[in-house]
Amino acid sequence: MNTTAGTPRPDQKIAGIFGALMNRGQGKEGVREGPNAIREAGLFTQLKECGIRALDYGDVEIQAVASDDEWKKVKYCRTVASGCKQIAEKMELIIKEHGIPVMLGGDHAAAIGSIFGHASAQRQLHPPTGSSSSELHAPLAVLWIDAHGDINTPLTTATGNLHGCPVSFLLHEMTGYIPHDLPGFDWIKPCLTADRIAYIGLRALDQDEMYLMEKLKIKYFPMQLVDQLGIQECLKQALAAIDPKGVLPLHLSFDIDALDPSDAASTGTPVMGGLTLREGLQIAEFVHKTGRLSAMDLVEVNPELGTPHQRAKTTEAACAIISGALGKPRQGVPFPPGFELPLPA
Numbered sequence: 001m002n003t004t005a006g007t008p009r010p011d012q013k014i015a016g017i018f019g020a021l022m023n024r025g026q027g028k029e030g031v032r033e034g035p036n037a038i039r040e041a042g043l044f045t046q047l048k049e050c051g052i053r054a055l056d057y058g059d060v061e062i063q064a065v066a067s068d069d070e071w072k073k074v075k076y077c078r079t080v081a082s083g084c085k086q087i088a089e090k091m092e093l094i095i096k097e098h099g100i101p102v103m104l105g106g107d108h109a110a111a112i113g114s115i116f117g118h119a120s121a122q123r124q125l126h127p128p129t130g131s132s133s134s135e136l137h138a139p140l141a142v143l144w145i146d147a148h149g150d151i152n153t154p155l156t157t158a159t160g161n162l163h164g165c166p167v168s169f170l171l172h173e174m175t176g177y178i179p180h181d182l183p184g185f186d187w188i189k190p191c192l193t194a195d196r197i198a199y200i201g202l203r204a205l206d207q208d209e210m211y212l213m214e215k216l217k218i219k220y221f222p223m224q225l226v227d228q229l230g231i232q233e234c235l236k237q238a239l240a241a242i243d244p245k246g247v248l249p250l251h252l253s254f255d256i257d258a259l260d261p262s263d264a265a266s267t268g269t270p271v272m273g274g275l276t277l278r279e280g281l282q283i284a285e286f287v288h289k290t291g292r293l294s295a296m297d298l299v300e301v302n303p304e305l306g307t308p309h310q311r312a313k314t315t316e317a318a319c320a321i322i323s324g325a326l327g328k329p330r331q332g333v334p335f336p337p338g339f340e341l342p343l344p345a
């Protein structure tokens with residue numbers, strides 16, 4: 001290894017990486033092994049090689065709440081709710097310590113906690129000015145990369161899986177759709193308006209989700225638009241919609257199933273016809289380039305699914321996307337300012 005590798009770049013915030021061992025937002029247990037599989041695939045080494053500083057904040061264990069019976073159709077709502085609360089606290093801690101939290105999932109229900117925690121921290125850093133719009137939403141915008149909309153409500157979900165519902169808990173416009181007596185979730189308050197979230201990669205919206213997207217005028221770029229416009233144009237338009245002035249801290253919530261199963265098969269709800277890894281990397285790099293990445297999720301890696309080869313590809317893709325979002329240049333290892341290659345004496 002050459003001596004420039006690992007030279008920390010002082011201009012950069014430290015990434016605070018933690019595992020959210022959430023596996024009750026859907027039925028496949030192995031997704032709680034996602035964070036360790038991503039670590040084992042070499043995430044920290046890769047970051048270090050590029051001079052990107054990162055700290056491992058350990059894991060948030062999800063404690064099973066006793067007698068967590070289904071509420072109507074919804075499965076494990078008390079367990080998911082209490083896990084998300086801990087995740088929110090972890091996010092706040094990392095942001096208070098001036099880091100960029102990177103949540104490794106776990107299933108996407110964990111994003112209820114990560115985005116709520118991110119929003120609370122931003123609110124504390126930038127208290128509302130008293131205007132009605134600043135009261136309404138915390139200063140942040142969310143880019144949601146996914147095959148799915150994850151905007152089902154506890155009443156409309158067909159599967160009862162909360163990983164298909166996180167966005168409905170976060171939007172002010174959805175308040176009326178969240179039942180008051182849903183056990184465990186009394187702590188969660190919406191923290192975003194629908195104009196602050198955009199989606200890329202969609203190809204499996206449920207009927208009610210499609211209705212909500214249209215009704216709330218959410219900006220979304222399904223796969224056919226990615227094909228028609230190209231990923232760069234989708235990114236430009238998505239960010240212009242959620243952050244027209246280009247000033248907001250950004251939360252990148254990346255579900256690995258946004259990628260095509262040929263690049264990321266080890267995930268619980270794969271859908272054909274997805275983003276290429278290269279499009280995924282362009283998303284990560286685009287967000288990095290704004291200089292406003294403030295937190296990210298990389299969720300739904302389930303190393304117990306697929307062949308060993310598919311598992312290796314999926315975890316490698318996850319590492320590459322995280323590294324890209326944190327500033328790894330795709331061409332290789334960067335050299336620090338002032339570096340000169342020694343000549344032979």
Ligand SMILES: NC(=[NH2+])NCCC[C@H](N)C(=O)O
Nearest residue numbers: 108148152159161163164269
């Ligand atoms: N985060 C995910 N992979 N979500 C998949 C959701 C699938 C389906 N729409 C559901 O609500 O159950």
Ligand SMILES: [Mn+2]
Nearest residue numbers: 147148255257
């Ligand atoms: Mn998904």
Ligand SMILES: [Mn+2]
Nearest residue numbers: 108146150255
């Ligand atoms: Mn998702």
